[in-house]
Amino acid sequence: MRTALLLLLALAPPALLGCEENLDPATPDGAAHLLRDAVNGGDVSAMLTYSTQATRDHLATLHTLLKEQRLAIAERYPEEHRAAARGAYPEGALDAADGPALFKAMVLPELEKLEHGRGLAFGMTSLGAPSVTEDRATVSTQSGETIEFALEDGKWKTTAFEGPLEQNVTRVRRNQQTLEENLKVFEEMKRRAEAKAKALAEAEAAEQ
Secondary structure: OOOOOOOOOOOOOOOOOOOOOOOOOOOHHHHHHHHHHHHHOOOHHHHHHOEOHHHHHHHHHHHHHHHHHHHHHHHHOOHHHHHHHHOOOOOOOOOOOOHHHHHHHHHHHHHOOOOOOHHHHHHOOEOOOOEEEOOEEEEEEOOOOEEEEEEEOOEEEEOOOHHHHHHHHHHHHHHHHHHHHHHHHHHHHHHHHHHHHHHHHHHHHHHO
16 A cells, blocks of 8 residues: 655745744635644644545545454464565554554655655745635645645645545455455365365274
8 A cells, every 4th residue: 555645745945934824724725834834743643633534534444444454364364374464564554553543654654754844844835825616725835736625614624635545445445355365265275284184084094
C-alpha cells in the first residue's frame, strides 16, 4: 500500500509569515493554515482532525480489513510463512489499535521525510482568495499546489487523504483474495501431508 500523504510540496523559498494570518476553520484559507501548521509540526492527530468524515470512514474500513487479515495470518498461516505474509504490509499497519493509529503508521514515515520549518510553512500558506462552490473549496498555496476542502458542520475539512485511503481499501480487499487463495493452498498441503502420514502409518501397521 502506498502512504496517504499527498502534501509533498515543491516549496517556495522561506519567507516571514504575516502576524495576522487567518486560522479560522470556518474559512477555507484558515483551515488550510491549520492543516499547514499540523503538517509542519508533524502532528498526525491534528492532520486527521482537519480531514473529512469520509477520510475517517475509509480509515475505519481499512482498519477493519487489516485487522481481519492480521488474525487470519496469525491463526491460519503456517508459522514459517507468517513473517513473509506480514512483510507485504507497511510497518505498524497490521497491528494498529484503531483508525488514528493506522493513519499515523501510514503517514508519519512520509511526514518525517519533509524538511520542516519556515520553507514548508510558507509553501503551504494560502495564495489569493479560495475558490468556493457551495460546500467545496480549493485553496491555492504559495508553492503552486492546491488543497481541496469540504464544509462539514460549519468547518472546512481537507479531502486530501480521501482518494489514497479509498485506493488502499481497494488494494487490501484485493489482497484479501490472494490471502484466501494462499490459505486454500496451505490447507490442501496440510490435508495431503496428513493423508500421506495416515497411509504410511496404516502400511506400517499392516506389516507388523
